[in-house]
Structure formats: structure tokens, C-alpha cells
Amino acid sequence: MKKISVDHLARVEGNGGISATIDGKIVSDVKFSIYEGPRLIEKLTIGRTPEEDVSMSPRICAICSVSHKNAVLRAMENALDVKVSPKSYLLRELMHMGEFIESHSLHTFYLALPDFLGFPNAIAMASKYEFEVKIALEMKHFGNHIMKTINGRYIHGENAVIGGFGKYPAREELLQIKTRAIHFMPFVFKTVNLFCGIDYPDCPDAPTLYACCEPGDNKFGFWGDEILLSTGKTFHRDDYKKLTNEFVVSHSFAKHSLYQDKPYSVGALARIVNLGERLEGEAGKMYKKYYSSKWKSNPFFHNAARSLEILYSFERIPELVDEILKLKEDKSIVDYSAENGKGTGLVEAPRGLLIHHHEITDKLVSQVDIITPTAQNAEDIERYCHVAAQKLLDEGKEDQIRDRMDIIVRAFDPCISCSAHMAEVRNAPKNNWKMQLEEVTQKGDPAFIGVGNPTLSDDGAGIKLARELKNAGIQDVLLESEIEQDEDLWINDSDRPLIFLDAVDFNEDPGKVTLLPLHLILNNTSLSHRLLPTVSGLINYSKMKNTYVLGIQPDSLQKGNQLSAPVEKALNEIREQLTNIREQ
Amino acid sequence: MNKDKLKIGIYELTGCAGCALLITDCEMELIDIFNAADIQSFLMVKSDNIEGELDIALVEGSVTTENEIEELKDIRERAKVVVAFGLCASVGGIQARFGNKEWKENYQKIYGDMEMTHTKPVQSKPIDAYIDVDLYLPGCPVGKEQFLHFFTRVLKGAPPEKYPRPVCVTCKYNENDCLLNKGIPCLGPLTADGCGSICPNHNLPCTGCWGPAEGANPTSEYFLLKEKGFDIEAIKKRMSNYSGTKLAEFFEQFKKESK
Structure with missing residues (x-):
């Protein structure tokens, strides 16, 4: 994982920073941090x-x-x-x-x-x-x-x-x-x-x-x-x-x-x-x-x-x-x-x-x-930075991300003393998803939804994984076809993380696993999935920020019901990791 | 950059950034300031900052997170002279009014139990709670003239002017009618000078925003205010708004008298 950051935003009033985490070809996280301490x-x-x-x-x-x-x-x-x-x-x-x-x-x-x-x-x-x-x-x-x-x-x-x-x-x-x-x-x-x-x-x-x-x-x-x-x-x-x-x-x-x-x-x-x-x-x-x-x-x-x-x-x-x-x-x-x-x-x-x-x-x-302007803009600042960072990454201009985020934050003229300084780009470590998964499970016991089409080879990875998790005795795992039966589980309970299991094309090496929050995917120009627009319409933003997609890079999406070897390997790793976490 | 120029760094901890902003408010002098000294670091104004050895560090804001304690110690190691620039750095600012317990309660009311991932908050304190400070320049914010006098004197190698007297001295020069004589509880006699007695100039009582005056005579003040029939407790309460952690020592004398 790589992190691009402007640790101390210059030419703004106050002390803050912005960071983007890059996991391969995906900007997996953007945070606008205020270092200015609490004044109450x-x-x-x-x-x-x-x-x-x-x-x-x-x-x-x-x-x-x-x-x-x-x-x-x-x-x-x-x-x-x-x-x-x-x-x-x-x-x-x-x-x-x-x-x-x-x-x-x-x-x-x-x-x-x-x-x-x-x-x-x-x-x-x-x-x-x-x-x-x-x-x-x-x-x-x-x-x-x-x-x-x-x-x-x-x-x-x-x-x-x-x-x-x-x-x-x-x-x-x-x-x-x-x-x-x-x-x-x-x-x-x-x-x-x-x-x-x-x-x-x-x-x-x-x-x-x-x-x-x-x-x-x-x-x-x-x-x-x-x-x-x-x-x-x-x-x-x-x-x-x-x-x-x-x-x-x-x-x-x-x-x-x-x-x-x-x-x-x-x-x-x-x-x-x-x-x-x-x-x-x-x-x-x-x-x-x-x-x-x-x-x-x-x-x-x-x-x-x-x-x-x-x-x-x-x-x-x-x-x-x-x-x-x-x-x-x-x-x-x-x-x-x-x-x-x-x-x-x-x-x-x-x-x-x-x-x-x-x-x-x-x-x-x-x-x-007292509600200050910068506090109101903070979410939008993160969102615009993510969209811009992902676009630059898609265009192969990773070296420009840091400066671009710095300029975007500054465009809002944030007044950080008000809101409580700014840009960082991070590279995700290898197997970053494992660490992230642990972090997510610390917030609460996640529910899982497997999505995909099992007749299009690797596109069936999400469904297969969900079935395997069910068989391994993990609770609250749903298949795409079952979500209407149990809406309570994934619409209403916002304290509990929700994780979609899916084959997602990140233009990466086959079998690479990426975990990223759903609200970032929705802004992501290179990703889209038939289910996500429906889901995002049903759940609220705070739930969305607690919802993740565990994506597996497919090798083939041809007709067929066999998964490719790298994807099979990835499924095994995920299953192992999840069982380990549950046992801890 | 010229080797003979003084190397200066301007740093912001927690506060309203007003003292750093005040420097940018010296519009007509700003380019001269940047030409006369080697401004190595000033985050509000420039992105090409160098964090090395300094002749003078101006620190504004109070210390409210563990990261700031580290930053401050690093500044102290690099700088020959550290100046507490403004009220927050000198006394902790308005945010240093709470006692430890009160601070914890109020912090909890605002931020709940959430653990901050970027740094750990601490109760607001002036910078001399953590490092040795060579000079104090109080004010909320520091006065422009006060800063320019300080800056030019330091550039010429002269010791900076001190402001030990209370607001009343300047207020008399400005020929204002004393508000205390009119029964208005003005904090002028207890408050450090440097603002030019701005509130009494506008017929308003001094709010105390320069913090306690070093050269005030609290004993005589106590009797004077009492004699004039003011509520000492209300005055103490008002005085505490801008005196941060330095209020207790200041009122020690007051306390002795009231016994």
C-alpha cells in the first residue's frame, strides 16, 4: 500500500493534512485530517x-x-x-x-x-x-x-x-x-x-x-x-x-x-x-x-x-x-x-x-x-480529492496526486482554526486487505453478501466464496439472491460493517484482493457494478461509510463455471483469514 | 539566502491563527520583512519551508495534542531564541481556562468516547509548560505595532521592548474618561498593555484579552476595586476568560488580601 500525503498543508489558515492511500490501481482511502487540537x-x-x-x-x-x-x-x-x-x-x-x-x-x-x-x-x-x-x-x-x-x-x-x-x-x-x-x-x-x-x-x-x-x-x-x-x-x-x-x-x-x-x-x-x-x-x-x-x-x-x-x-x-x-x-x-x-x-x-x-x-x-464552514466542507473535500486522485491514477499520473490534492483542499480555502492543516499519498503494503479486514472486524462483526454470476467463470467468485463461508459456519452470510429476505441485516444495522464479496476488475494481476469502502467505489470512474447503484439507493451515507467491497481481480469472464487458479487461491486466502479472525 | 540575515521560523500550534495572520496583516511591510530576514518556515504563507537551525522561533498557539509537544521540543532544540507569540502561547489562551477535571468532562461532551487515530489530545497549556521560553509577546492577537517594534529591534540586535504596565497607562495617555469611575467594571488595571487601550477608546470596558499585567499591583487593585463597590468574584471570573493557566499565580495576592 502506498500513501501519498501532504502532511502539513501550506498556505491555509491553520494546521491540517490530507492523505490518500493507494492499493495498486485503486485509491482505497482519503482522509482530511485536522491536527489543530481541541479547544472546546x-x-x-x-x-x-x-x-x-x-x-x-x-x-x-x-x-x-x-x-x-x-x-x-x-x-x-x-x-x-x-x-x-x-x-x-x-x-x-x-x-x-x-x-x-x-x-x-x-x-x-x-x-x-x-x-x-x-x-x-x-x-x-x-x-x-x-x-x-x-x-x-x-x-x-x-x-x-x-x-x-x-x-x-x-x-x-x-x-x-x-x-x-x-x-x-x-x-x-x-x-x-x-x-x-x-x-x-x-x-x-x-x-x-x-x-x-x-x-x-x-x-x-x-x-x-x-x-x-x-x-x-x-x-x-x-x-x-x-x-x-x-x-x-x-x-x-x-x-x-x-x-x-x-x-x-x-x-x-x-x-x-x-x-x-x-x-x-x-x-x-x-x-x-x-x-x-x-x-x-x-x-x-x-x-x-x-x-x-x-x-x-x-x-x-x-x-x-x-x-x-x-x-x-x-x-x-x-x-x-x-x-x-x-x-x-x-x-x-x-x-x-x-x-x-x-x-x-x-x-x-x-x-x-x-x-x-x-x-x-x-x-x-x-x-x-457553532457550525463552521470548513466542518461542513470536510466530507466534500475528501470526496473531490478521491475522485481526482483516482482519475490521475487511472491516467498513470500518480506523481501528480499529491500536488493535485493539495490544490483541491486549498480551493475550499479551509480555515482550520475554525474547524478545529493537509496532503499525503500512501502505498498500501502487500496484502493490505488483511490488515484492513482486521480493522473493519474490530468495529463490529461484519455481515457478508456474495455477488456475481456463476455462469461467467471468475465472475462467480463472490457467490462461491459466500457459499464456502456459510459452509465454514460463519454467520450472517447472504447470497445476492437472498438479500430481499433479510433486509434488516444490511439496511438498518449501521453499527455493524457490511462487506460485499465480488469479482471486481481493477486492471490488476488476477487474484489480487482489494478491500475498499463502498462510498469510494461509487465515485470511482473505472469501477461499476449492477448491484451497487441499487444498494447505495437503499442505505444511508453513514451505513455506506461502514460498507465495504472485498474485490477479487478476475482472470477470465468467459462463459463457464470454473474459477481460474489465481482466483481460487485468493478465495482460499480470504476464507482462511476470515476464519482466523472469527476464532480470535 | 544571505548568510548574515537572521533565520526565523514562524510556527502555529492550536489557536485561531490570528497571531500568524497578524504578520500577513503587515501588508505594507510584508515584502520588507521577507527581505530583511531569512524566513525559513512559515506554513501559512509558503510551501517551501526548511526545518533547520534557527536564530528565532516565533510560536503561536497553545499546546493541545501530544504531537504538538513533540513539535515544540523540536523547535526548542533548533532555535537560539524562542518567543511565545500571542496570548495562547503565553498563557494557554481562552482554551486553557478549564481545570483538569472540567476539561475532561467537557472534552467528553463534545467528542464522546471516540479514540482519535491521528494524535492524542491533552489539556491546553502555554508553551512554557513544556519548554524554556526566552520572550513573551502577549495579546489576542499580538498588536501590529507591538510586532513591528519587536521585529525591527531584534533585527538591529537590540533587546525588544517590554510591556509590563497595565492598560490604564496607555488609556490615560489617550485621555479617556475612567470607566471604573462611572461604575463600569473595566479590567484595564489588571490587564497587560500593548493594545493601545482599544476598548476604553470605544467607551467599552477592557475585556482582559492581553492577559494579566506583569507590573500590576494586585494588592492595591484589590482594595481599589473593593472600595469602589465592585463584585470581586465577578471580576475574577471575567479576568479568567483570557488569563489561561497564569490566572492562579496572579490572583494569589488577591486571595491573601481577601482573607
Whole structure:
């Protein structure tokens, strides 16, 4: 078994890695690991005052600190029934624009662009692209400047508080922001043309579901009270758990999320796919010029989507400043007196949907639930990496897998501090399936289903093996023809592993045995089997992740009922191994 | 790279990555920083990192896994000077607030009984719990000016400036009205300076996010706060939010007085 890995993903915010395990011609495992340790943030503010919670919980993440601040404020103000002044509302939107400009310009120019221009980092890129690097830095600086002006500091500003702001920024400061935003426009157009025009590498077709905030009023925007899916379905903020279904995985301190047992994506691309039609002005024109259906299935277009959002933000800033300056002076903090309540706040962080849920009992925080974008993207990151790795392996470009996975992970702009750094390629040891089989059986006693056609020589291997296992006295072994009789065994019991026994063509030496999780096979372009689509439709994703295919490479699939010698040998080995495990 | 340039490594342990991000936030100075020093390792910004001998290692974040303990010890062996960069590295961060038992309970509530395959978690601690630290630069995150002052001084071979005084000193320079006089429980007198008294500048009480001030006078503070009628327990509780494992030693004086 070979493992390809990027142990420490560079140019991402935080500490993580991604690994793919290669067993011959098959990518048998992909894991997105977060090394960032556990911080227990959701428990830290229990028993503190709502004000302390608003100060502390954005400390989850530096690069999204304003998004976290706006999310926790929206949640708290929903919980305590506080309605802020129109001026505070618009200033909060303005500081959110600051974060998008800062984060997107850092990501697109400094973290992502070196990948597509072939440099190890942006500073090295500066020798050839001095203009871009310098102006992008100024753009990032401008985003920071907005956050500092409004929230008091670049990172973890404290000026935004429940009820409004400690102090409003001065009129002159806002006018200066407006003027600078207008001055940046020529470079902003250049940015959009650059990132929308890059010839991104192909990603094998792997469509996904996209989720983002519904800003309402048929507008584009970065927050709302509903979640919108690319299917058109919406959820009210209080029903956020219908979308996110967080669970713990053993290779990461970040939880993973699934919607209806399927991975989904959030982020810039989700917003442009779901809401792009609503873009107006120059951003609307650029969307019409560049957007195409291929954006939907290729995560590299996250970078193109980010450039459209930079343009949207720069167009929105002068409007916001004008609206703010029209408003009369008011008290910067609205009074509030509620002592109990629970509320949810939804915002779009630069990397996607961010959900904060906070509950207050007797003036103190009693419950906190925070769902970050990277936690929601984790499953999709693993899935896209697997699809791409398998395709490169099929094309004989194994040496490119590591770099490709690194770039895919980075395309999602994962914020690892949020989610709890990234790529590795491993070669499976010889007879890796034996070790894997032991691991699987440690999770629970597996059930087996033998599949195949015994009249096509080696294709009958699965059926024959199942019969032999039955004869050897192993429990819960079914034949393909018997599965309807005992659905309980393989549909409902998700704690127990399920293993399909089958002849699978991996283009390998005859008789080679491979064990791999079913959810990976479904994405695998070179494998398919008549039974698998049916099965995958019946079982849920968590069951699917606990379902495996023990595949044997056939030699011949001609008519006949004899198995070839290498396949017979493989069957004996499997039977022996399984009996040994059972006896232990 | 020029042999005369200082070799610097910037490392992130567990935290919000804000202190490392702060360096990238020095936009106008960033290219100069990379030209003035030999930045050997900085994972957030570059992929061609070299892990060798260093003149200075800036470590941000607190230690929360066994792998991080190993990484930290390796950094210490390679670096002449190790700087605890930011609040998490200096005091353990907000995530170091829990006592051992409380930490275990809360860890279990979030991650259940699942055994992590990639590393083993440990309770959050500042880096000086495992290695000798030469310098501390607290702050959540470290202030930009604070970092640039430190960096230029170190490049010129001068000792870095210390910030032993509490927030109140800068707050007075900024001519703010004292919030304590208005009955608002501000943590300025107990908190390390370096932020520029940002919260009181916005009419808001100091949240304590630079951690306990080295040069504060806890005895006199205790009587002052008591005299003004503040709830000492509530202040201690608020102070604990950003003081990590260093809170206990800081309040030893406080405790003596209250007896």
C-alpha cells in the first residue's frame, strides 16, 4: 500500500493534512485530517454573560473573526430580542465587506494564485508579478482598514457589541473608505478577469449540493434568516439542524456534516451558484460574461467565484457609506433587558455558511452550538480529492496526486482554526486487505453478501466464496439472491460493517484482493457494478461509510463455471483469514 | 539566502491563527520583512519551508495534542531564541481556562468516547509548560505595532521592548474618561498593555484579552476595586476568560488580601 500525503498543508489558515492511500490501481482511502487540537470553544462560554460570550466566541478564528462576531451578535440579538438601529445594521454589513475583501484577496492572490502560476509562494511570485502582488496587498490592507475603522482592530475587534457599537466611526473615516473603494475599481476588474480567465484544471464530474444564506428580497448578500439549497429548498434559521448533521470522525478534531446523509459544499462557489443570477451592476455583467455550468462541478471555480464577490463588495461599499451618512445620529447602543432566550444567527463567512446558536438562562449563557464552514466542507473535500486522485491514477499520473490534492483542499480555502492543516499519498503494503479486514472486524462483526454470476467463470467468485463461508459456519452470510429476505441485516444495522464479496476488475494481476469502502467505489470512474447503484439507493451515507467491497481481480469472464487458479487461491486466502479472525 | 540575515521560523500550534495572520496583516511591510530576514518556515504563507537551525522561533498557539509537544521540543532544540507569540502561547489562551477535571468532562461532551487515530489530545497549556521560553509577546492577537517594534529591534540586535504596565497607562495617555469611575467594571488595571487601550477608546470596558499585567499591583487593585463597590468574584471570573493557566499565580495576592 502506498500513501501519498501532504502532511502539513501550506498556505491555509491553520494546521491540517490530507492523505490518500493507494492499493495498486485503486485509491482505497482519503482522509482530511485536522491536527489543530481541541479547544472546546462551545463549552468555554457556558456560565459567562452574553457580553463575554460575544467577546470570546469569535476567537475561534482570526480570519473569520468579523463573520463570527456578526453571527454571534445575530444569534444573541435574536435570543434577547434586541433590534439594532439601522445605522448599526449597515455598519455591520460594511465591516463584513471589509472581511470579505481582506480574506478573499489574501486567498486568491497569496494562497491560491501561486498554484496556478507555478510558484512556491506569493513573495517568490513578486519578482515576476510585482504589480499584482503589491496592489493585492493594498487591497487586503484596505479590507483590514475597514474592519479596524468599524470594529476597532484588524483581528478580534471589540467595538461591535450586543445592541450596536461602543462608538460609531467618524463621518470623515467613512467618506475616506468610500473614496478608496472607488479608486480600487480598475484593479478589481483586473482581478475578476484574471481569476475568471484562468484555465483551471479539469475536475472529474462530481456534482454536489450547495448551501448558503438566503439574503431575501431577491438580493445577493452575506447574511439572512434562511438557508437556501441549490435544489431551491429553504430552511428557517431555527431549523438549521435539518441541514447540518454534525458527527465526530476519528481522524480530526473538526466535526463533519452531512445533509440527508450526503456531503454538501458551502463557500463562494455555493453563493455564486445559488445567488449569482441576482448580482447587479458590474458584478452582474461579469457573472453573465464568465459563469457557465461547468463551475458547478469543479471546486477550482471557488477562486473565480471569490473574484466576483470582491467586485460585489467593492460596488456595495460606496452604496453602504451613502446610506449610513444619510441616517440621523442616534444612540450607538440600544438598551436591552431580556434575561432568557435562545437564538440562531446565520451569516456567510468568506469560506461559507456559518451558524451560531446561543441560549441564555437567567442572564448567563447556558448552551452554545457553532457550525463552521470548513466542518461542513470536510466530507466534500475528501470526496473531490478521491475522485481526482483516482482519475490521475487511472491516467498513470500518480506523481501528480499529491500536488493535485493539495490544490483541491486549498480551493475550499479551509480555515482550520475554525474547524478545529493537509496532503499525503500512501502505498498500501502487500496484502493490505488483511490488515484492513482486521480493522473493519474490530468495529463490529461484519455481515457478508456474495455477488456475481456463476455462469461467467471468475465472475462467480463472490457467490462461491459466500457459499464456502456459510459452509465454514460463519454467520450472517447472504447470497445476492437472498438479500430481499433479510433486509434488516444490511439496511438498518449501521453499527455493524457490511462487506460485499465480488469479482471486481481493477486492471490488476488476477487474484489480487482489494478491500475498499463502498462510498469510494461509487465515485470511482473505472469501477461499476449492477448491484451497487441499487444498494447505495437503499442505505444511508453513514451505513455506506461502514460498507465495504472485498474485490477479487478476475482472470477470465468467459462463459463457464470454473474459477481460474489465481482466483481460487485468493478465495482460499480470504476464507482462511476470515476464519482466523472469527476464532480470535 | 544571505548568510548574515537572521533565520526565523514562524510556527502555529492550536489557536485561531490570528497571531500568524497578524504578520500577513503587515501588508505594507510584508515584502520588507521577507527581505530583511531569512524566513525559513512559515506554513501559512509558503510551501517551501526548511526545518533547520534557527536564530528565532516565533510560536503561536497553545499546546493541545501530544504531537504538538513533540513539535515544540523540536523547535526548542533548533532555535537560539524562542518567543511565545500571542496570548495562547503565553498563557494557554481562552482554551486553557478549564481545570483538569472540567476539561475532561467537557472534552467528553463534545467528542464522546471516540479514540482519535491521528494524535492524542491533552489539556491546553502555554508553551512554557513544556519548554524554556526566552520572550513573551502577549495579546489576542499580538498588536501590529507591538510586532513591528519587536521585529525591527531584534533585527538591529537590540533587546525588544517590554510591556509590563497595565492598560490604564496607555488609556490615560489617550485621555479617556475612567470607566471604573462611572461604575463600569473595566479590567484595564489588571490587564497587560500593548493594545493601545482599544476598548476604553470605544467607551467599552477592557475585556482582559492581553492577559494579566506583569507590573500590576494586585494588592492595591484589590482594595481599589473593593472600595469602589465592585463584585470581586465577578471580576475574577471575567479576568479568567483570557488569563489561561497564569490566572492562579496572579490572583494569589488577591486571595491573601481577601482573607
